[in-house]
Amino acid sequence: MKKRAQRRLTRRQFVGGALAAAGAAVGAPAILRAQNPNTRLNIAMIGAGGRGAENLNGVRSENIVALCDVDAHALEKSGARYPQAKKFVDFRKMFDNPKDFDAVVVSTCEHTHVFATMLALEAGKHVYCEKPLTYNIWEARLVRETASKLKLATQMGNQGHASDNHRRVKELIQSGAIGPVREVHVWVSRAWGFQSEEAAKRNKDIVFVTERPTDHAPVPPGLDWDLWLGPAPARRFHSVYVPGPKWYRWWDFGNGTMSDLGSHRNDIAFYALDIRSPLTVEAIADGPAHPEIAPATMRVVYEYAARGEMPPLELTWYQGEAKPKIWTDGGIPQWPDAQLFVGDQGMILSSSDKHMLLPEKDFEGFERPPQTIPNSPGHYAEWIQACKGGGPSMANFDYAGWTTEANHLGNVAYRVGRKLHWDAAAMKATNAPEADPFIRRKYRKGWEGILS
Numbered sequence: 001m002k003k004r005a006q007r008r009l010t011r012r013q014f015v016g017g018a019l020a021a022a023g024a025a026v027g028a029p030a031i032l033r034a035q036n037p038n039t040r041l042n043i044a045m046i047g048a049g050g051r052g053a054e055n056l057n058g059v060r061s062e063n064i065v066a067l068c069d070v071d072a073h074a075l076e077k078s079g080a081r082y083p084q085a086k087k088f089v090d091f092r093k094m095f096d097n098p099k100d101f102d103a104v105v106v107s108t109c110e111h112t113h114v115f116a117t118m119l120a121l122e123a124g125k126h127v128y129c130e131k132p133l134t135y136n137i138w139e140a141r142l143v144r145e146t147a148s149k150l151k152l153a154t155q156m157g158n159q160g161h162a163s164d165n166h167r168r169v170k171e172l173i174q175s176g177a178i179g180p181v182r183e184v185h186v187w188v189s190r191a192w193g194f195q196s197e198e199a200a201k202r203n204k205d206i207v208f209v210t211e212r213p214t215d216h217a218p219v220p221p222g223l224d225w226d227l228w229l230g231p232a233p234a235r236r237f238h239s240v241y242v243p244g245p246k247w248y249r250w251w252d253f254g255n256g257t258m259s260d261l262g263s264h265r266n267d268i269a270f271y272a273l274d275i276r277s278p279l280t281v282e283a284i285a286d287g288p289a290h291p292e293i294a295p296a297t298m299r300v301v302y303e304y305a306a307r308g309e310m311p312p313l314e315l316t317w318y319q320g321e322a323k324p325k326i327w328t329d330g331g332i333p334q335w336p337d338a339q340l341f342v343g344d345q346g347m348i349l350s351s352s353d354k355h356m357l358l359p360e361k362d363f364e365g366f367e368r369p370p371q372t373i374p375n376s377p378g379h380y381a382e383w384i385q386a387c388k389g390g391g392p393s394m395a396n397f398d399y400a401g402w403t404t405e406a407n408h409l410g411n412v413a414y415r416v417g418r419k420l421h422w423d424a425a426a427m428k429a430t431n432a433p434e435a436d437p438f439i440r441r442k443y444r445k446g447w448e449g450i451l452s
Contacts (some may be wrong), residue, residue: 010067016405016416017182018411024359030077031117037148037389040062040063040218041384044065044094044101044105045067045104045107046069046104046105047065047106047107048069048077048078049071049073049074049077049078050074050243052107052108052436055128055157055380056081056105059105059380064082065085065100066085066086067079067085068086068088069089070090070224070328072221074190075327086145090227091116091119092115092450094124098123099123102125102227103125103126103153103387104120104125106120106127106129107130107157109254111232111252112230112231113133113136113140117134117147118142119450121152124152126152126153126383126387127154127397128154128156128157129154129155129157130395131400131404132255132408133156135437136438140408143397144397144398144400144402144449147396147398148397150317153386154393154396154400155380155383155396155400156220157395158263158377158400160264160352160439161394164375165352166271166272168355169272169373170268170272170373171368171369171372172357172368172369173341173347173348174372175345176435177345177357177366178344178348180311181310181311181342181343182268182314182340182343182344184339184340184342185274185316185324185326186258186266186339187265187317187323188317188319188322188336188337189336189337190274190337191205191320192208192248192249192296193288193293195297199296203296207240207249209293210293212235213240215233215238216236216237222385223237225317228242231443231444232250232252232253234444237250250294251291251415255407257294258294258414260409261319261337262317266407269339271404272341274307274308274310275304275315276421276424277406278304278315279303279304279305281302281303281412281413282420283299283300283301283411284379285299288417291405294411295319298320298322299319299408300317302315302409320452332358338350338351338354346358346362354366376394382395405424409422411438416429416432421433
């Protein structure tokens with residue numbers, strides 16, 4: 001308990017900026033140890049199955065010295081690959097001896113991201129965290145500001161940010177190829193969440209459920225259910241929650257498609273158009289918000305102020321069966337997941353790995369601008385290089401914190417049921433005090449003190 005109390009005090013000092021020198025001292029061992037680019041990092045993995053197993057592959061060039069998972073089977077499977085790694089079930093115990101590792105990869109479920117990430121940052125460790133960066137807006141602000149104070153290498157797991165396609169689209173917009181961009185439409189076709197049984201079948205949802213189960217089932221052997229719940233309110237185990245990603249539709253554990261795929265698909269707009277905080281946010285869906293389950297289909301409209309020489313912008317997000325009118329009318333190629341940038345002189349249609357200028361006839365013979373943004377060495381390689389003294393990784397927490405906040409705001413507007421006027425500095429919806437519980441949550445006893 002003494003060690004954890006000391007960490008909480010240090011975090012408050014870091015975020016308040018009172019002890020910048022102390023922050024540098026805490027971070028120094030990991031940073032200095034990784035200055036030589038030929039030195040392999042000692043990495044601790046929090047979450048060893050599912051996304052954790054994928055991330056483990058992404059950093060396998062380094063030394064994997066610790067593995068942690070609440071599922072004994074996932075821990076055993078990854079442990080067989082790295083028998084020398086220390087094994088943990090509770091990631092809080094891993095930080096009792098942080099000197100053993102330089103960097104941490106966080107691949108837990110969304111509702112525990114902030115706890116593992118903050119313990120790592122406070123211990124002076126570089127951090128890679130899966131998307132979405134945090135469970136809510138307050139947590140995203142906390143992580144972004146803390147990482148900024150500590151100057152550690154960070155990366156959120158939105159792998160597409162490292163794509164060449166992102167860079168080429170940004171160059172086109174910067175060059176003025178389609179003129180000033182005043183409108184962006186972003187859509188994803190995945191429809192998981194609260195919907196009718198007919199819609200769930202039509203959309204191939206991985207589980208159909210419209211209410212919290214009143215029955216329960218035995219906890220699967222090897223799963224520490226209490227640790228899996230972590231800071232979320234206690235509930236009995238049921239197969240509609242795990243294995244992942246079933247959990248992501250439940251408000252207690254995640255925020256549905258908006259925060260999950262929004263981390264990927266909204267990213268290119270934030271990157272290309274230098275977006276940060278919106279002025280207003282409005283969500284449109286069929287019927288009121290369900291108290292327990294995130295929606296399968298929804299539309300969210302964001303209004304952004306002018307940025308430098310760029311004009312005010314309206315960004316509309318569509319998930320599930322919602323699509324832009326120009327898409328449903330057949331005015332553009334009907335790519336299932338994409339972004340449409342609408343400029344005064346044309347449009348860019350983009351997906352994760354391709355893009356095109358529209359209308360095509362208007363861009364016949366178009367000469368592309370020269371490449372000005374270097375290609376990425378790879379999403380994981382960026383972070384590893386940053387840990388070893390290279391430049392900052394592109395999806396670092398200072399950048400990713402803003403996209404995370406905006407995605408969560410879409411869900412907040414949906415849950416409140418009206419257009420929000422957003423004061424980013426105060427972290428308040430000025431016209432909707434009822435939004436406050438969705439901006440910052442209360443944590444279950446035993447977890448509430450870690451971030452205080």
